[in-house]
Amino acid sequence: MDLHLKETQVDTEVAYEGHFLKVQRDTIQLPDGQRAKREYIKHPGAVVILPLMDDGKVLLERQFRYPLHDVFIEFPAGKIDPNEDPLDCAKRELQEETGYMASEWQFVCTIHNAIAYSDEHLDIFLARGLTPGESKLDDGEFLETFTATVPEMLAWVREGKITDVKTVIGTFWLEKMASGQWKA
Amino acid sequence: MDLHLKETQVDTEVAYEGHFLKVQRDTIQLPDGQRAKREYIKHPGAVVILPLMDDGKVLLERQFRYPLHDVFIEFPAGKIDPNEDPLDCAKRELQEETGYMASEWQFVCTIHNAIAYSDEHLDIFLARGLTPGESKLDDGEFLETFTATVPEMLAWVREGKITDVKTVIGTFWLEKMASGQWKA
Numbered sequence: 001m002d003l004h005l006k007e008t009q010v011d012t013e014v015a016y017e018g019h020f021l022k023v024q025r026d027t028i029q030l031p032d033g034q035r036a037k038r039e040y041i042k043h044p045g046a047v048v049i050l051p052l053m054d055d056g057k058v059l060l061e062r063q064f065r066y067p068l069h070d071v072f073i074e075f076p077a078g079k080i081d082p083n084e085d086p087l088d089c090a091k092r093e094l095q096e097e098t099g100y101m102a103s104e105w106q107f108v109c110t111i112h113n114a115i116a117y118s119d120e121h122l123d124i125f126l127a128r129g130l131t132p133g134e135s136k137l138d139d140g141e142f143l144e145t146f147t148a149t150v151p152e153m154l155a156w157v158r159e160g161k162i163t164d165v166k167t168v169i170g171t172f173w174l175e176k177m178a179s180g181q182w183k184a
Numbered sequence: 185m186d187l188h189l190k191e192t193q194v195d196t197e198v199a200y201e202g203h204f205l206k207v208q209r210d211t212i213q214l215p216d217g218q219r220a221k222r223e224y225i226k227h228p229g230a231v232v233i234l235p236l237m238d239d240g241k242v243l244l245e246r247q248f249r250y251p252l253h254d255v256f257i258e259f260p261a262g263k264i265d266p267n268e269d270p271l272d273c274a275k276r277e278l279q280e281e282t283g284y285m286a287s288e289w290q291f292v293c294t295i296h297n298a299i300a301y302s303d304e305h306l307d308i309f310l311a312r313g314l315t316p317g318e319s320k321l322d323d324g325e326f327l328e329t330f331t332a333t334v335p336e337m338l339a340w341v342r343e344g345k346i347t348d349v350k351t352v353i354g355t356f357w358l359e360k361m362a363s364g365q366w367k368a
Contacts, residue, residue, distance in 0.1 A: 002255050005248040005326050016200035016207060020223040021301060023205055028250060031326050039204040040251035041225070041301070064189040065299040066212060067224035071186050072299055109341075113297045113349045114304070115249040115256055117205060117225070121347075142189050142215050157293075158366055163305075165297045165349040172356040182342055 004031050015039060043120035047090040048077040048166045050108065050174055051100060051127045058150060058174065059098055059130070063143040072164050073156065086123045094127060096136050098145050103129030106184035108173055113165055122166055126184045150174045188215050199223060227304035231274040232261040232350045234292065234358055235284060235311045242334060242358065243282055243314070247327040256348045257340065270307045278311060280320050282329050287313030290368035292357055297349055306350055308357070310368045334358045
């Protein structure tokens with residue numbers, strides 16, 4: 001299958017392991033038999049939550065993202081813990097970051113955000129039947145929550161006010177699901 | 185502005201510099217005055233091309249992405265060279281990867297694909313007035329091209345056959361532009 005495209009692992013090593021990022025460096029064989037190196041981030045995967053209120057509004061976050069030195073509008077999201085089920089992770093992250101719990105959960109889709117240099121995937125879930133509670137942010141985590149309608153979010157995507165990929169894609173999916181065109 | 189969210193740089197160092205990835209490690213001050221570390225990939229930025237043929241079909245690529253050990257359906261894309269104008273980069277990458285040249289170019293949007301651990305941004309351009317020519321792939325670069333309609337691509341996004349974020353977002357934008365709802 002696709003042997004004219006496939007790259008095969010010859011050797012693998014950890015090139016860098018920091019407190020947050022892990023870089024893997026593999027020797028590979030190219031489709032033409034030549035050898036090359038591939039460096040990439042080893043990532044445990046993450047979840048994204050689309051929290052849809054009973055009044056049709058969406059629960060969002062504003063968070064400072066240091067690599068880009070700016071505040072981003074985002075859906076709640078977080079890294080999957082070792083051996084954690086993605087849905088359990090979504091429930092945990094929604095509650096920790098926003099305080100909300102949801103009575104209805106549906107898987108929406110999986111996306112890959114940096115296929116050239118990371119093995120990260122993000123599982124997106126729709127959360128409904130929301131009830132508020134108390135958030136418990138990690139030490140050193142600062143964010144604020146607010147709500148917006150799907151049409152407002154679409155306008156922000158169009159204008160470039162929402163640029164975070166998980167949030168752009170979640171917004172388009174919410175429009176498709178709200179119109180009944182697509183189902184989670 | 186947003187001082188209750190802002191993180192300020194105290195110190196910065198290169199933590200890892202490989203042949204492909206560069207990891208930066210900064211000491212920062214949190215909004216509450218505490219110090220912390222932030223590790224992230226330094227990336228030059230990239231461009232994505234949405235090549236729309238005169239018959240309404242879209243030019244796409246299939247490429248093996250080693251970090252995920254799978255072939256992905258993608259729009260043509262590539263990294264911006266030092267001091268290169270993003271539009272020039274888009275023209276160069278489209279021609280190198282597919283052989284095509286375009287007579288009409290329009291900026292669509294900028295997206296950020298890994299805001300937790302990379303400063304990468306992607307500038308997306310719409311390319312029309314396409315004429316075929318000869319591709320010149322980089323050494324060690326293997327990919328194949330094909331065409332699909334926007335409705336086909338939307339079905340693939342919905343079914344999980346397209347999961348690459350730049351390609352998912354470009355597909356949704358193409359639908360918005362084709363319907364006349366949004367303009368590039």
